[in-house]
Amino acid sequence: MAETGESVVHGSKARPQDLPSIDKLLRLTAVQPLLEAHGHTLVATQARVLLDSLRVQALSDNLQQSDIQNDALSAALALSIEERLTPRLRRVLNLTGTVIHTNLGRSVLPQAAIRHLTAMMEGPNNLEYDLIDGGRGDRDSIVEGLLCDITGAEAATVVNNNAAAVLLSIAALAGGREVVVSRGELVEIGGAFRMPDVMASAGAIMVEVGTTNRTHLADYERAITARTAILMKVHTSNYAVEGFTSSVPESQLAVLARERGVALVTDLGSGSLIDMGQLGLPQEPTPQQMLADGCGVVTFSGDKLLGGPQAGLIVGERDLITKIRKFPMKRALRLSKLPLAALEATLTLYLQPELLTRDLPTLRWLTRTPEQAAETANVLLAPMTAALAPRYTVAVQAMLSQIGSGSLPVDRLPSAGLVISPVLARKRGTGTALENLATALRSLPLPIIGRVADDSLLLDCRCLDDVTDVLAQLTTLRERLA
Numbered sequence: 001m002a003e004t005g006e007s008v009v010h011g012s013k014a015r016p017q018d019l020p021s022i023d024k025l026l027r028l029t030a031v032q033p034l035l036e037a038h039g040h041t042l043v044a045t046q047a048r049v050l051l052d053s054l055r056v057q058a059l060s061d062n063l064q065q066s067d068i069q070n071d072a073l074s075a076a077l078a079l080s081i082e083e084r085l086t087p088r089l090r091r092v093l094n095l096t097g098t099v100i101h102t103n104l105g106r107s108v109l110p111q112a113a114i115r116h117l118t119a120m121m122e123g124p125n126n127l128e129y130d131l132i133d134g135g136r137g138d139r140d141s142i143v144e145g146l147l148c149d150i151t152g153a154e155a156a157t158v159v160n161n162n163a164a165a166v167l168l169s170i171a172a173l174a175g176g177r178e179v180v181v182s183r184g185e186l187v188e189i190g191g192a193f194r195m196p197d198v199m200a201s202a203g204a205i206m207v208e209v210g211t212t213n214r215t216h217l218a219d220y221e222r223a224i225t226a227r228t229a230i231l232m233k234v235h236t237s238n239y240a241v242e243g244f245t246s247s248v249p250e251s252q253l254a255v256l257a258r259e260r261g262v263a264l265v266t267d268l269g270s271g272s273l274i275d276m277g278q279l280g281l282p283q284e285p286t287p288q289q290m291l292a293d294g295c296g297v298v299t300f301s302g303d304k305l306l307g308g309p310q311a312g313l314i315v316g317e318r319d320l321i322t323k324i325r326k327f328p329m330k331r332a333l334r335l336s337k338l339p340l341a342a343l344e345a346t347l348t349l350y351l352q353p354e355l356l357t358r359d360l361p362t363l364r365w366l367t368r369t370p371e372q373a374a375e376t377a378n379v380l381l382a383p384m385t386a387a388l389a390p391r392y393t394v395a396v397q398a399m400l401s402q403i404g405s406g407s408l409p410v411d412r413l414p415s416a417g418l419v420i421s422p423v424l425a426r427k428r429g430t431g432t433a434l435e436n437l438a439t440a441l442r443s444l445p446l447p448i449i450g451r452v453a454d455d456s457l458l459l460d461c462r463c464l465d466d467v468t469d470v471l472a473q474l475t476t477l478r479e480r481l482a
Helices: 022-026 029-038 040-059 070-085 111-121 141-151 162-174 195-201 217-223 250-260 287-292 318-326 329-333 337-349 353-359 361-366 370-388 430-442 474-481
Strands: 155-159 178-182 205-209 228-234 263-269 297-301 312-316 392-401 413-422 451-453 456-460
Touching: 022 029, 022 040, 029 040, 029 070, 040 070, 111 337, 141 155, 141 287, 141 312, 141 337, 155 162, 155 318, 155 329, 162 178, 162 195, 162 228, 162 263, 162 297, 162 312, 162 318, 162 329, 178 195, 178 217, 195 205, 205 217, 217 250, 228 250, 250 263, 263 287, 287 297, 287 312, 297 318, 312 318, 318 329, 337 353, 353 361, 370 392, 370 413, 370 456, 370 474, 392 456, 413 430, 430 456, 430 474
Parallel strands: 178 205, 178 228, 228 263, 263 297
Antiparallel strands: 155 312, 297 312, 392 413, 413 456, 451 456
């Protein structure tokens, strides 16, 4: 087909009838490589989307003749296809200062987990196949031994997140019966996930004891009846009540639970498998401690302080774990092969605890000193200043990070990073200038996510391992701001 090359009057408007048909657009010479690379279906679909968009512009008298010439149309179509094929889920640089950021994917997998996950996805694997006897296997067995070795539990099972672990444990052990829980532990976590709603969904009857700030052992004793199945403890990791408070430790509840023949279930949420205090971090209860204190079942997360993939881990006494594993709901909540492979590799790292702060990103970032963060910030200072001048000033400053994802909500970690402030004659306009900068940073090929505070944009360097991830994008950043 001959391609038109008529001259275009600069600034002349295009009318809807000037637009080519889809067939004519697809016959353009410059479009043929797109068809070969992507196939007719996608290219035709995006051609239709492009022409519909241009038609709206033409009807609004906002379309130029130059926009519908052959070169412009083929270039616009190529861009439309590229944007359509760009994944929505993208890697970003977390410079917010929140290490385990719920909105940014929580924990980052260690390289060992990524390598193992990739290897397992490249071909078939023995997800539910016993390589010794050649029969059907149990996917729980892939990580059960590791979990028992690390925590000291008699048995273990896993599901797709900790909310599922709590739901399944209650449903399997207390369906149609009572669960006794302190009023001070009726927490709500992200997404309006409330403990009372979990109890109801699991088919259990919730019995509240104590008050919001104080609950005593006698409160639990008086609440136990013939219908009681569980004494429930919920670690309030996403909030803190301070002052005149009292709660009953698991060690005391365990004695009562044994005497009265009921199960003691503890939800730890964050799931630290090591003594955080030994790393200079705020203390968190561990599954090991809870099991040693006499808990029958302990549930915790795989993608928070543990530093692995999203998963709900359930460890405890063999007879209780067996009931949970055999409960019909378990199949609906089971862990798939992708996170299971990542979880196995992550747990294996805990067999070498001395190397965790090197090999596990979450613990490496949590234990990074403010001096190390400041060193990283100083490397970025001059290049960032040059990229943002004269509209913004950049300085290295001490700041406070947080663990995140509900873990230790009142504790802060000394850190350092860049403080970027707009250069304005008047304070009015600061918000717009900061939003423009934040938008430009988010629009980079590898988006950079910071936080706005005190009329500045802060880039906390605690979680930045490789400064080249920032340096390589500064020319692009300057262009976006221009």
